[in-house]
Structures are given as structure tokens and as C-alpha cells.
Amino acid sequence: MIDITLNNLTKQYNKSEPAVVKSLNMTVSRGDLVALLGPSGCGKTTILKMIAGLHSVSDGEVLFDGKVVNHIPAEEREVVMVFQNSLLFPFMTVAENIGFGLKMRHLGKEEIDRRVHEMLELIQMDGMGERKSHQLSGGQKQRVALARALVIRPQVLLLDEPLSNLDAYLRDEMRDLILQVHRDFKVTTIFVTHDQEEAVLLADKVALIFEGRLHQYGAVRDFYEKPQSERVASFFGNRNFIQGICSKQGIETEVGTLQSALAKDRHGEKVCLMIRPEHILPEKGKENTILCLIKEKIYMGTFVRYRIEFADNLWDVLDSPEQRAGYDEGKRGWFTFPSHRIWIV
Numbered sequence: 001m002i003d004i005t006l007n008n009l010t011k012q013y014n015k016s017e018p019a020v021v022k023s024l025n026m027t028v029s030r031g032d033l034v035a036l037l038g039p040s041g042c043g044k045t046t047i048l049k050m051i052a053g054l055h056s057v058s059d060g061e062v063l064f065d066g067k068v069v070n071h072i073p074a075e076e077r078e079v080v081m082v083f084q085n086s087l088l089f090p091f092m093t094v095a096e097n098i099g100f101g102l103k104m105r106h107l108g109k110e111e112i113d114r115r116v117h118e119m120l121e122l123i124q125m126d127g128m129g130e131r132k133s134h135q136l137s138g139g140q141k142q143r144v145a146l147a148r149a150l151v152i153r154p155q156v157l158l159l160d161e162p163l164s165n166l167d168a169y170l171r172d173e174m175r176d177l178i179l180q181v182h183r184d185f186k187v188t189t190i191f192v193t194h195d196q197e198e199a200v201l202l203a204d205k206v207a208l209i210f211e212g213r214l215h216q217y218g219a220v221r222d223f224y225e226k227p228q229s230e231r232v233a234s235f236f237g238n239r240n241f242i243q244g245i246c247s248k249q250g251i252e253t254e255v256g257t258l259q260s261a262l263a264k265d266r267h268g269e270k271v272c273l274m275i276r277p278e279h280i281l282p283e284k285g286k287e288n289t290i291l292c293l294i295k296e297k298i299y300m301g302t303f304v305r306y307r308i309e310f311a312d313n314l315w316d317v318l319d320s321p322e323q324r325a326g327y328d329e330g331k332r333g334w335f336t337f338p339s340h341r342i343w344i345v
């Protein structure tokens with residue numbers, strides 16, 4: 001296991017175009033499982049490839065355990081990268097595919113057989129070692145690709161969209177396998193994804209990237225509860241924002257004065273408030289109560305989602321399936337949220 005530090009890491013592919021990764025600073029501690037999350041084209045794969053040594057660094061540094069590795073070639077970095085559609089060698093069996101890296105390192109046949117067998121057990125494909133890649137399902141190919149990467153016992157595992165393109169069942173299986181691998185092999189792991197759900201399902205920590213810049217880095221929970229900007233909150237599915245100005249009485253908004261302890265000591269400051277959908281109750285409360293038009297009501301099985309409108313704002317509310325208030329579409333209803341549930345972004 002090693003620590004990875006990115007120090008002002010920058011990548012500019014073409015001099016005539018802006019950098020695609022811009023002065024990125026972050027540390028992935030040994031044994032962490034980190035998601036690089038962001039929309040398509042924000043530079044995630046480029047970052048991963050610079051860590052792997054597959055792309056040069058335009059400026060800044062990649063450090064492994066405090067040592068700069070910028071000039072160390074990919075094959076000497078003890079890093080493996082598994083691509084989304086990692087191709088297996090079609091002319092080789094599953095076992096030969098998995099053992100390939102060990103053969104290249106000139107290990108003896110017995111040792112190779114033993115470690116390949118270990119890997120086949122790990123990916124629950126014992127007995128399938130003699131199959132060729134065309135005889136495998138998509139999920140099995142992905143597991144073999146992971147085993148082929150891990151068999152050389154790398155210090156760092158880099159994964160490109162590991163759960164994408166898998167149906168719900170295979171997604172859970174692959175997730176369990178990656179978590180097991182991470183635990184058993186104690187390997188520092190970074191994966192890239194554009195899918196917030198994939199990041200949340202798998203990662204301990206998330207690094208959210210927009211246009212090559214790091215916008216927030218930390219525990220998954222903080223992205224929901226303490227997003228650092230409206231953009232970060234929106235990316236995590238939140239649409240409940242309202243602008244206000246802090247005053248002695250609370251926060252003055254277009255729907256009246258809202259109460260929040262966070263407004264204290266911020267008199268006169270303009271703020272953007274966020275309230276999560278599950279923290280809004282469909283009832284008339286003592287404070288922070290708004291009368292809204294029910295634009296939409298959808299029964300989702302485990303919860304009911306209201307889309308509510310007030311003073312040009314469109315918010316989401318999640319309620320239990322028992323629907324305490326039982327508001328109907330097209331009608332008006334009271335909603336409230338406790339002051340400690342307001343977050344200032």
C-alpha cells in the first residue's frame with residue numbers, strides 16, 4: 001500500500017488549447033478507495049493515466065509515498081489500470097490471460113499455476129480456466145481483467161468506470177468483488193466515474209472534478225450534507241435552493257424569514273440555502289413553513305416524491321409511502337423543514 005499525492009498536477013495536451021487538468025492538489029492515503037467523479041470530458045481518465053505513467057505530466061508532480069515518480073516508466077510503478085472494456089487476449093485461455101503478467105516476469109510454472117488458481121477462486125470462476133474469452137459473459141470478462149491486473153500484486157489499482165455497463169445484479173456482484181479485493185489485497189484504489197451513484201456505492205472518499213479542477217474532496221456523506229457550492233450540491237441530485245440575506249431575525253427570503261443557526265454572525269451576507277428533499281416534511285410546522293403547489297406526486301415504492309412549486313422555485317420532497325399528509329397533485333399544501341436542516345452552500 002502506498003500514499004499517492006498529486007501536487008499542482010497539470011495536463012495540457014495541445015499548446016494552443018487550455019489545460020484539461022489544472023493544478024490539481026490531493027492526497028489519496030494508503031489503502032483508501034477513492035472515486036474521481038465528474039461529467040464526461042472533465043479530465044478524470046487523464047488524471048488516472050498520469051498516475052499510471054501512461055501519460056506524461058505537463059506540470060506539477062505525482063508522488064508515491066512522498067517520492068516524485070514523474071519520470072518513472074509505467075511498468076516500474078507497481079500500478080495497474082483496468083479499463084472499462086479491457087480486452088482479454090482472444091487466443092489465450094482465461095488462465096493464460098490471468099497468468100500473462102507473471103510469465104512476463106519470468107516466474108516458474110508452479111508459482112504461476114498457484115497464483116492463477118488463487119485468482120480464479122477469488123473471482124469465483126474456478127473450473128473456467130480453460131475457457132477462451134468468447135466463451136465468457138461480459139461480467140466474467142470484466143472479472144478476468146481484474147484478476148489479470150491483481151495477480152502481479154500491485155501497490156495501486158486504477159479502475160475506469162468499473163460498474164458501468166453492468167445490469168443491477170452484476171453491478172452488485174462487481175461491487176462486492178472490488179470491495180473484497182480492496183480489503184484482502186490492501187491496495188490503494190482509485191476509480192473514475194461520471195456516475196454519482198457508482199461513486200457513492202463504492203468509494204470511501206470522492207473527488208469531484210469540473211473542467212479539470214477539484215471542487216470538493218472528502219467523505220461521501222459530506223457531499224450530501226455539506227456541499228461546498230451549489231454546483232456540487234446539484235451534481236449530487238439536489239435542486240432545493242433559495243437565496244437569502246442574513247439578518248438579526250434569521251434569513252430573509254422571498255417566502256419570509258427562515259430560521260437557521262448558521263445565519264448567526266453573518267448579518268448582511270447574501271447566502272444560498274440548501275434543504276435536502278428528505279428533510280422537508282409535508283405538514284405545517286412552527287418555523288420555516290411554506291405553502292406550495294403540488295406540481296407532481298410520484299409513488300416510487302419505498303418513498304413518495306413530490307415536486308412542489310412556490311414563488312418560482314421548484315423543489316423536490318421525499319416522503320414515506322404512508323404519505324402522512326396525502327397531498328394531491330394540483331392542490332396546495334404546507335411543507336416545513338427544521339432550522340438545523342438548512343445548509344448554507
Ligand SMILES: Nc1ncnc2c1ncn2[C@@H]1O[C@H](COP(=O)(O)OP(=O)(O)OP(=O)(O)O)[C@@H](O)[C@H]1O
Pocket residue numbers: 013014020038039040041042043044045046047192193194
Ligand atoms: N490523447 C489526447 N490528446 C488530446 N486531447 C485529449 C487526449 N485525451 C483526452 N483528451 C481531451 O482531454 C479532455 C479530458 O478527457 P478525459 O478522457 O480525461 O476526460 P474524462 O473525464 O475521463 O471523460 P469521460 O468520462 O468521457 O471518459 C477531453 O476534452 C478530451 O477530448
